[in-house]
Amino acid sequence: MHPSPLLKVAGLYKNFGGVQAIHDLSFDLARGELLGLIGPNGSGKTTAVNLITGFVKPTEGNIIYNGQNISGLPPYKIIRMGIARTFQMVKPFYQLPAYKNMIIPLYSPRVKKRVGGKYGDRDAVALDLLEEVGFERDAFVAYKSASVLPQGYLKRLELAKAIALQPDLIILDELFSGLSLAEVASIVPIIEKLRLEGKTIIMIEHRLKELFRIADRIIVLNYGEKIAEGFSNEVMESDAVKKAYLGAEA
Amino acid sequence: MFIGTVLYAVVNSVILALLAIGFNLTFGISGVANFAYGALYIMSAYLSWMLLNLLELPFLLAAVISILITTLCGALMYRFVLLRVRGQALSEVIATFGIGLAILELFRYLGFVGFEYTLPVLIDHSFVIFGAYIDMQRILIVIVGAVLVIFLWLFTHHTSIGLAFRGIAQDERTALSLGINSDRIATLSVSFGAGLAAIAATIIIPLGSISPSEGYDVLIKALAVCIIGGLGSTGGVIVASFVIGFAERFTDSYISSHWTMIVSLAAILIVLTIKPSGLFGKQKELEERI
Numbered sequence: 001m002h003p004s005p006l007l008k009v010a011g012l013y014k015n016f017g018g019v020q021a022i023h024d025l026s027f028d029l030a031r032g033e034l035l036g037l038i039g040p041n042g043s044g045k046t047t048a049v050n051l052i053t054g055f056v057k058p059t060e061g062n063i064i065y066n067g068q069n070i071s072g073l074p075p076y077k078i079i080r081m082g083i084a085r086t087f088q089m090v091k092p093f094y095q096l097p098a099y100k101n102m103i104i105p106l107y108s109p110r111v112k113k114r115v116g117g118k119y120g121d122r123d124a125v126a127l128d129l130l131e132e133v134g135f136e137r138d139a140f141v142a143y144k145s146a147s148v149l150p151q152g153y154l155k156r157l158e159l160a161k162a163i164a165l166q167p168d169l170i171i172l173d174e175l176f177s178g179l180s181l182a183e184v185a186s187i188v189p190i191i192e193k194l195r196l197e198g199k200t201i202i203m204i205e206h207r208l209k210e211l212f213r214i215a216d217r218i219i220v221l222n223y224g225e226k227i228a229e230g231f232s233n234e235v236m237e238s239d240a241v242k243k244a245y246l247g248a249e250a
Numbered sequence: 251m252f253i254g255t256v257l258y259a260v261v262n263s264v265i266l267a268l269l270a271i272g273f274n275l276t277f278g279i280s281g282v283a284n285f286a287y288g289a290l291y292i293m294s295a296y297l298s299w300m301l302l303n304l305l306e307l308p309f310l311l312a313a314v315i316s317i318l319i320t321t322l323c324g325a326l327m328y329r330f331v332l333l334r335v336r337g338q339a340l341s342e343v344i345a346t347f348g349i350g351l352a353i354l355e356l357f358r359y360l361g362f363v364g365f366e367y368t369l370p371v372l373i374d375h376s377f378v379i380f381g382a383y384i385d386m387q388r389i390l391i392v393i394v395g396a397v398l399v400i401f402l403w404l405f406t407h408h409t410s411i412g413l414a415f416r417g418i419a420q421d422e423r424t425a426l427s428l429g430i431n432s433d434r435i436a437t438l439s440v441s442f443g444a445g446l447a448a449i450a451a452t453i454i455i456p457l458g459s460i461s462p463s464e465g466y467d468v469l470i471k472a473l474a475v476c477i478i479g480g481l482g483s484t485g486g487v488i489v490a491s492f493v494i495g496f497a498e499r500f501t502d503s504y505i506s507s508h509w510t511m512i513v514s515l516a517a518i519l520i521v522l523t524i525k526p527s528g529l530f531g532k533q534k535e536l537e538e539r540i
Contacts, residue, residue: 055426079429087427093420104417107410108429165429 004067006031006169006200007052012061012071014047014224021047023224025061029169034191034201036215036232038208040244044224045204046088049171052202053085054078065169080110084167086158088174088204092146098135098157099142102126105164114166126164133160133190152183159190169200176207184210208236220244254382255503261388263495264395265454269468270475270487271398272446278482279419280436282332282342284324287447288469289350294320294448295460296357298369309370317448324444328437336436350469354462367460369452387456394453398446402484415439419482474514478521480531489529493517 005028014022022044029035037045050056052063054075063071070078079085093101105111106122127135130142133156141153149157155175162170172191176184184207191214194201205211212218212232220228220235222244228235235241273287284290294316301312327349335341376385406412418425418435426432447468458464475494479486494514501513521529 053427055423074431074433075426076429076431079427085427087423091421091424093417093424095420096416104413104425104430105428107413110429112410161428 003031005029006033006066008062008064009048009052010062010064012048012051012063013059014044014051014056015059021224022051022058025221025224025226027219027226027229029200029202031168031200032195032198034195034203034214034216036211036218037202037204037221038206038211038218039221039227043221043244045221046173047224048221049085049173049202049204052078053083053171079165079167080108080113082110082166082168083171084162084165084169085171086155086162086173086175088177090151090154090158092149092154092157094145094147097143097145098149098153099123099126099130101146101157102129102160102164105161108165110165129160129164130157133157133163134186135160151178152180155179155183156187159187163194167199169202170194171202171204173204174206175203176205176210188214251503253380255499257379257382257384258388259496259499261384261391262499263492264392266471266475266495267488267491268391268395268398268446268450268454270472270479270491271402271484272443272450273469273472274476274479274482274484274487275402275446276439276443277476278484279415279439280328281339282328282436282440283339283346283481284440284443285343285347285469286327286350286353287346287443287472288465288467289353290320290323290444291447291451291468292357292460292462292465293323293353295369295451295455296362296367298452298455299367299460302369309372313369313452317445317452320448321441321445325437325441327444328440332436332440333433336433350465354465358462363461365459368458369455369460371456372453387453391453391457394449398449399484399488406484411435411438474518476528478518478528480528483528483530486528486530490521493521493529 007029010026012022012025013020025048037048039045047056051058051071054070054073054077057072061071062069065078065081065083068081070081093104103122103126106125127137127142131137135142135153135156141149146154146157155178159172159175175187179187188210191201203211203215215232218230218232218235219226220238220241222240227240227244228238269291273284276282276284297316297319298309298312301307301315302309307315327346331345331349332342335345371385371387372390373386376383377389406416414425414430414435417428417430418432422432425435475487475490478493479488479490494517497513497517498510501509525531
């Protein structure tokens with residue numbers, strides 16, 4: 001008998017006016033799994049994530065997380081239940097130093113509940129978490145204002161904020177976009193470490209080579225519909241995927 | 251005369267800062283321009299007056315009750331009216347202005363007009379400082395103003411709800427993704443803003459009287475200070491209050507009181523011509539402007 005999935009998406013639809021952004025999307029996500037969500041631009045990947053995290057309400061369908069139906073709940077409730085996400089376009093609190101950006105998730109109701117209201121030295125925890133995602137402690141990068149940090153560090157900060165929420169499921173929306181090969185290579189081990197810690201991860205990515213190295217399973221979306229699902233090499237062999245990506249006749 | 255003018259300019263500046271700080275807090279956090287702000291200020295003063303004169307409660311108790319009721323009214327206004335038009339700036343302005351208009355004109359209709367409608371000073375005493383007379387109420391205003399600013403700073407920098415306030419002030423989407431309930435924070439922001447208006451009324455009204463037209467003046471002054479300072483910036487509010495406060499009192503003393511309004515408006519014009527987003531206002535990022 002299979003253990004119950006951490007996340008179950010069933011018959012999900014989302015229409016924006018006359019545009020069908022998500023059409024009958026269904027999939028299961030097992031605990032500890034790393035799922036890659038790919039597809040051409042405008043295929044509905046970010047909308048799917050927005051639906052799961054409550055930023056957009058579904059037109060129809062269910063999202064079951066940890067046995068509870070979370071479809072239509074507001075984002076803050078979903079985040080408190082243990083789903084954290086990053087955004088493709090990062091928007092840190094620019095006026096604050098990087099480590100102070102961490103204070104808000106570290107004081108969040110979810111963390112408060114998990115530590116029993118005892119916070120201790122949150123600044124020290126923030127600095128530790130930032131070091132984990134690659135903020136060199138010796139260079140004092142964590143003390144710099146978020147407004148002067150390069151994109152690579154902002155993406156790391158975004159990841160650190162998600163980790164600080166102590167989630168069970170982390171959704172990474174194009175974490176690698178805008179980063180150099182070296183930067184991506186240095187972030188991949190952080191994601192692998194999260195998996196070893198038992199986190200379940202969904203990654204939306206355009207950097208397929210890097211994604212395929214770490215993902216257990218890939219789902220391909222096109223025009224809001226799931227057109228393929230399986231191991232990395234399998235899905236890329238699918239005619240529907242080739243057509244979606246290359247425009248070639250199947 | 252110079253020392254006296256400076257003293258009164260400081261008091262005038264703190265009064266302006268007290269009038270604007272609540273409006274600014276609400277706008278800075280939830281982006282709601284609460285045009286009922288002046289009406290809430292006057293409403294709290296009338297409430298104190300009624301509790302004091304009709305129920306004969308002690309003034310401090312009456313003031314505390316009216317501050318609490320006004321704070322609650324702010325929260326109710328958000329939950330039952332503003333939540334429905336959230337994010338539509340023009341609708342928010344119309345809704346809040348409508349509520350303010352209704353409150354002020356109701357008091358006018360009920361006949362609450364006249365010099366007898368005022369609140370007592372807390373301590374009836376005056377001093378001579380460097381040859382200038384100044385009463386205890388004005389000194390109290392400066393003390394309350396300073397305490398409120400320090401309290402707000404500590405609140406927004408060292409409490410988790412204050413950090414949540416700042417988080418949502420900077421970006422609602424990010425705040426939501428970190429588990430912050432944006433509607434709850436926005437409710438609190440409107441309610442705290444209303445509470446600050448009530449505190450300002452309790453301490454400032456004893457210098458004059460309560461009247462519905464004062465409600466419109468308070469709104470205009472709060473708007474002027476916030477626009478010069480840069481909407482949403484606490485530091486900006488303080489600096490702008492001192493710019494207008496000093497300009498007004500020095501014009502009064504050295505030119506003529508007829509020129510006071512013209513100098514204030516000129517100060518607004520000059521600042522906005524040089525820096526359209528206000529002294530400390532953040533220019534919108536390029537991506538948001540195109």
